[in-house]
Amino acid sequence: PAGLRAALTAAEAGRDVILAEQDFELGGDLLNDPAAESQRLALIQAVEHAGVRIMSRTTVFGLYDNGTAGLVERVTDHLPAPEPYQPRQRFWTVRTGATVLATGAMERSVAFAGNDRPGVMTAAAGRAYLNRYGILPGQRVVIATTNDSAYQTAADLAAAGAEVVLADARRQPGCEVPSGVTLHRGLAPLDAKGGSGIKALQLARRSGSGWQAAGTEACDLLLVSGGWSPVVNLASHRGVKPEWDAGQACFLAGGCEEPVFMVGAAAGIWAHDACEASGEAAAKHAMGQEAMQPAPGGWDSPIEPLYEVRLPGSKAKAFVDPQHDVTGDDVRLAHQEGFVSVEHLKRYTTLGMATDQGKMGNIIGLALMAEALGKEIPAVGTTRFRPPYTPVAIGALAGRNVHGHFKPLRRTPLHDWNLRHGATMTDAGLWHRPWYFAKDGETIAEAYVREAATVRETLGVCDVSSLGKIAVQGPDAAEFLNRVYTNGFAKLAVGKARYGIMLRDDGMVMDDGTTWRLAEDDFLMTTTTTGAGKVMVWLEELLQTRWPELRVHLTSVSDQWAGVSIAGPMSREALAACLADPGAVSNEALPFMGVAPVALANGIQGLIARISFSGELAFELYVPADHGEPMMDLLWAETKRLGGCLYGLEALGTLRIEKGHVTAAELDGRVTIHDAGLGKMASAKKAFIGKALQGRPELTREDRPRLVGVFPKDRSQAFNGGALLCKPDEISGFGEGWVTAVTHSPALGHWIGLGYIAGGHEAWPGQAVTAVDPVRGTPVEVEIVSPHMFDPEGERMHV
Numbered sequence: 001p002a003g004l005r006a007a008l009t010a011a012e013a014g015r016d017v018i019l020a021e022q023d024f025e026l027g028g029d030l031l032n033d034p035a036a037e038s039q040r041l042a043l044i045q046a047v048e049h050a051g052v053r054i055m056s057r058t059t060v061f062g063l064y065d066n067g068t069a070g071l072v073e074r075v076t077d078h079l080p081a082p083e084p085y086q087p088r089q090r091f092w093t094v095r096t097g098a099t100v101l102a103t104g105a106m107e108r109s110v111a112f113a114g115n116d117r118p119g120v121m122t123a124a125a126g127r128a129y130l131n132r133y134g135i136l137p138g139q140r141v142v143i144a145t146t147n148d149s150a151y152q153t154a155a156d157l158a159a160a161g162a163e164v165v166l167a168d169a170r171r172q173p174g175c176e177v178p179s180g181v182t183l184h185r186g187l188a189p190l191d192a193k194g195g196s197g198i199k200a201l202q203l204a205r206r207s208g209s210g211w212q213a214a215g216t217e218a219c220d221l222l223l224v225s226g227g228w229s230p231v232v233n234l235a236s237h238r239g240v241k242p243e244w245d246a247g248q249a250c251f252l253a254g255g256c257e258e259p260v261f262m263v264g265a266a267a268g269i270w271a272h273d274a275c276e277a278s279g280e281a282a283a284k285h286a287m288g289q290e291a292m293q294p295a296p297g298g299w300d301s302p303i304e305p306l307y308e309v310r311l312p313g314s315k316a317k318a319f320v321d322p323q324h325d326v327t328g329d330d331v332r333l334a335h336q337e338g339f340v341s342v343e344h345l346k347r348y349t350t351l352g353m354a355t356d357q358g359k360m361g362n363i364i365g366l367a368l369m370a371e372a373l374g375k376e377i378p379a380v381g382t383t384r385f386r387p388p389y390t391p392v393a394i395g396a397l398a399g400r401n402v403h404g405h406f407k408p409l410r411r412t413p414l415h416d417w418n419l420r421h422g423a424t425m426t427d428a429g430l431w432h433r434p435w436y437f438a439k440d441g442e443t444i445a446e447a448y449v450r451e452a453a454t455v456r457e458t459l460g461v462c463d464v465s466s467l468g469k470i471a472v473q474g475p476d477a478a479e480f481l482n483r484v485y486t487n488g489f490a491k492l493a494v495g496k497a498r499y500g501i502m503l504r505d506d507g508m509v510m511d512d513g514t515t516w517r518l519a520e521d522d523f524l525m526t527t528t529t530t531g532a533g534k535v536m537v538w539l540e541e542l543l544q545t546r547w548p549e550l551r552v553h554l555t556s557v558s559d560q561w562a563g564v565s566i567a568g569p570m571s572r573e574a575l576a577a578c579l580a581d582p583g584a585v586s587n588e589a590l591p592f593m594g595v596a597p598v599a600l601a602n603g604i605q606g607l608i609a610r611i612s613f614s615g616e617l618a619f620e621l622y623v624p625a626d627h628g629e630p631m632m633d634l635l636w637a638e639t640k641r642l643g644g645c646l647y648g649l650e651a652l653g654t655l656r657i658e659k660g661h662v663t664a665a666e667l668d669g670r671v672t673i674h675d676a677g678l679g680k681m682a683s684a685k686k687a688f689i690g691k692a693l694q695g696r697p698e699l700t701r702e703d704r705p706r707l708v709g710v711f712p713k714d715r716s717q718a719f720n721g722g723a724l725l726c727k728p729d730e731i732s733g734f735g736e737g738w739v740t741a742v743t744h745s746p747a748l749g750h751w752i753g754l755g756y757i758a759g760g761h762e763a764w765p766g767q768a769v770t771a772v773d774p775v776r777g778t779p780v781e782v783e784i785v786s787p788h789m790f791d792p793e794g795e796r797m798h799v
Helices: 002-012 028-032 034-049 123-131 150-159 233-237 272-286 328-336 342-349 362-373 394-398 415-420 444-457 477-484 532-546 571-576 625-641 649-659
Strands: 018-020 053-055 058-064 068-074 089-095 099-101 105-107 120-122 140-145 163-168 181-185 187-194 198-207 210-218 221-225 228-230 242-245 250-253 260-262 319-321 423-428 431-437 460-463 468-473 497-503 509-519 522-527 553-556 561-567 595-599 605-609 618-624 705-712 724-726 737-745 750-758 769-772 780-785
Touching: 002 018, 002 028, 002 034, 002 099, 002 272, 018 058, 028 034, 028 123, 058 233, 089 394, 099 272, 105 123, 120 123, 123 140, 123 150, 123 221, 140 150, 140 187, 150 163, 150 181, 150 221, 163 187, 187 210, 187 221, 198 221, 228 250, 233 260, 260 272, 319 328, 319 362, 328 342, 328 362, 342 362, 415 423, 415 625, 431 444, 431 460, 431 649, 444 460, 444 649, 444 737, 460 625, 460 649, 468 477, 468 532, 477 497, 477 522, 477 532, 509 532, 509 595, 509 605, 522 532, 532 553, 561 571, 561 625, 571 618, 571 625, 618 625, 649 737, 649 750, 705 737
Parallel strands: 018 053, 099 260, 120 221, 140 163, 140 221, 163 181
Antiparallel strands: 058 068, 068 089, 105 228, 187 198, 198 210, 242 250, 423 431, 460 561, 468 522, 468 553, 497 509, 509 522, 561 618, 595 605, 605 618, 705 750, 705 780, 724 737, 724 769, 737 750, 769 780
């Protein structure tokens, strides 16, 4: 009842209180006491009336920093036919100002022969069967105890009609003997006899420092109470060290610097009234008020510390940890082998490593090790309890973040428009982007080849809204970009764009993209879709830690714009028909890599840049996100009139592979700017991030893998991305290189690929190379060619 009283006290003081109860009913030990039922119901009613949020079937499995608790609620485990929409379990993260732990105590057994036999259980379990569930668990019952708590169990069983013998290991007089109970003092369980169930219990009496047999009692149920272990696990999660209390024969939680308070049996308090008082006192302490906390204890007679009963020379198995079958002899063997540390004992015997984490057997194991060492229990130490308190299903932690919801999903402003026009979507980083636009009956292979061919022949429109976009603004913006990129940006003219490469400190390529100069102090940087977050964090770090003197402000504007690429020989014609001023996209008004503000025919304002990732005459058009769909309606009407198409990532990949343009597949963090064939972009006239370390001897070797194109020797064959490029007589190990991307090229009429091979394509003229993919396919003989496999001079982009 300590938890209920603490919740009620705090709630009545106006605090917001959550009461998490592992059981399906509230009340703790009151549930096992029929005489206290009215008291329990009244307390629950008061708690509900005070506005406490009650979470039954909910386990607090861990306490973490800053008052954070992890909870698992069992939502439908108890329902015979849960609704399809209901989860089985629900994971909660709760942040609190104070935590009161009314986690109770666990009754422990004693190690003796046959203590794992059916019909042997704790005294509290027998009482719960009788009083809570209405089951008389045995007719002839022996209760073996070392403390006062089992006396009430004996009284209840006797009143229910059972024949009860109470064997109290203590010799001195204790509690009043319940009516109808036969009491034997100074006796303890020695050996549980029986097969599929217990038939009799052999008892033992102390003889000096050991034990001797002392008769047998016939029984069909044996209840054992070897003492109680307060559940201090959650406090231990916060670094609270358990401290041994010899008077209670248990570990109690030590002092805690955080607002975490132990109450009731969890604090070693056994009497019901004192438990409630401790809950009230803890709640007041949590609210900063003064209150007297009851002292641990509450029994009339002291407990008899008893952990194992065995005769000298006995070979019978007495289990300490029933889950991992650890016996008393296993603990003694660990001592003989030299494992004296409690942590070594745990690992050698597996004591306490099962799902109960030693809740049942740890103290018995520590006591036996202390006896072997000739020490007291606190001198042996104890293991530190760690989360979770009870096993937690991975599915509960994952929750709804599975399948399509495994990671956050971002949709472009054109997402719904693309779906209405037949797009099949795919993931690109955190974004959903069109993969391909299949006509009726088309496969993905047929669709992307058609789309790529249409772009080369007429034109196509592609959603590029997911590209990272960062506004770089301020008087020192040009200088900042000049330091970040390998090529020069300080003198980039207003109204022009430039392709840039940025390196990491170690000289490896980090990301690439175009940056547009909109004004003297205003740039729009574009990044790869997947690299936007990484680049933004990197730029902020540079400004805050390395160049705080630069007057530059960064803003992520990826969500601000809806963007499309219009590519193909007829792209200018289609775009001109959609603009308020058709001449705005003429070769004179907008030369290659030009940038300008633009107005569409329907009045929408935006930005346009003449840049190409496809290798065709191409433009990128950006408008505010809310105007994305009207822009696409305008463009699509004109594109259809000219025989163009919508195209997705698969066709875009085909176009860029044909041209030898790189993406994250090639810029995978292991390549230098020279490896990627872009060494001329590394300025020799200025400093930039990564310049010093890119010149390391290892990164300038002539035989480093360089970007190449790959053709199959037999043009009818295909090969796989990820294949290793090997010499025909050395098909093993890492090979000479690897394939990063493959596609069927409609422009060239066969499969092609990009990849890296030692020395680049110049080192392999006319030499045989094999693309090896032992997991997915047979080896394919290939040719190594220039990565620029289509229109290597770039004439089509400049018309």
